[in-house]
Amino acid sequence: MQILTTAAGLQAYTEQARSRGQRIGLVPTMGALHAGHLQLVQAARAECNEVVATVFVNPTQFNNPEDFRLYPRVPEADAELLAPAGCTALFVPSVAEIYPQPTVLKFDFGPLERVMEGAHRAGHFNGVATVVSKLFHLARPHRAYFGQKDWQQVAIVRQLVADLSFDLEIVARPTVREADGLAMSSRNRRLGPAARAAAPLLHQVLVAAAAQVRDGVAPAQVRAAAETALGQEPLIAPEYVEVADAQTLQPLETYVPGRAVVLCLAAHLGGVRLIDNVLVE
Incomplete structure (x- = not known):
């Protein structure tokens, strides 16, 4: 090399x-x-x-x-x-x-x-x-x-x-993840032990949101449920949770048949900002 x-x-x-x-x-x-x-x-x-x-x-x-x-x-x-x-x-x-x-x-x-x-x-x-x-x-x-x-x-x-x-x-x-679901990121190195223990919740919330999307739950309700779930962990400060069209990235209020949806979030954990997403096709 x-x-x-x-x-x-x-x-x-x-x-x-x-x-x-x-x-x-x-x-x-x-x-x-x-x-x-x-x-x-x-x-x-x-x-x-x-x-x-x-x-x-x-x-x-x-x-x-x-x-x-x-x-x-x-x-x-x-x-x-x-x-x-x-x-x-x-x-x-x-x-x-x-x-x-x-x-x-x-x-x-x-x-x-x-x-x-x-x-x-x-x-x-x-x-x-x-x-x-x-x-x-x-x-x-x-x-x-x-x-x-x-x-x-x-x-x-x-x-x-x-x-x-x-x-x-x-x-x-595709995103590569740790065994507990946390998306691999260079910023993960900065997480303290407590923040690292809480961090898998980000992916867990996205997986739950994806299940709701597949069940036809309205985007506004999916966002609200995800924000509520993140808010239950004191070490996580959510910045945004979005249900968006996977191509245009525009927030959805209703689903468009045949169009993929991407669930995205950003949150702060102990001063470290992390992002993650899950695609629903």
Whole structure:
């Protein structure tokens, strides 16, 4: 596995791979890797000749400076995990390498970003779209791999690819969970023992909500029941619970026959913000 630290180095690496007819898979991450990330790398390795993973804690997608400061950073441990999973090149740039000058670019994804994460994290998806665009331009991958835990982010990236005509395929892989159902996340490392013990309730509430959706319970009642269940755990402070159309991400008041529903939530546990979702097809 080669370790690359400059944009020029990444471009040279992937251009040489393309000149040899190699297919390139890109796995963008912010590091503090877990089994969910490694699943993406393994999927890329199964479908591509070259697998480029990136580890970059992107400052422009954080609307909370304290969250950015505390985000786990373990680059040496990340590198040790990536090579056995099939990564052939690791890109670990500095902030100055990605942003040699302050970015002024502004994206607007319309209704897709005005709900859920976009409504609660001002500027978040602008930062995501900016850094992802840069990585797509630098690496020129044939496929880019993302986890479905960030359901809204995947929708935003798909829209970005369509709008800017990036010549690549977005591959979304299922959420990887701990044995107790908690969605794997780099932020889980920051949970204290009590918060970690309470955290599986997030997925349990979503599973119960999914059952209600399948039974035809009205979306407003599903939301209310989920909020009530979360509120019974003093260590959990819910931020939102949403019953939305899986494609448009718009909140539902009634179900549309034949359309998939995504149940999404965000909550704070001991100062750590976690998100999760469940798809109902």
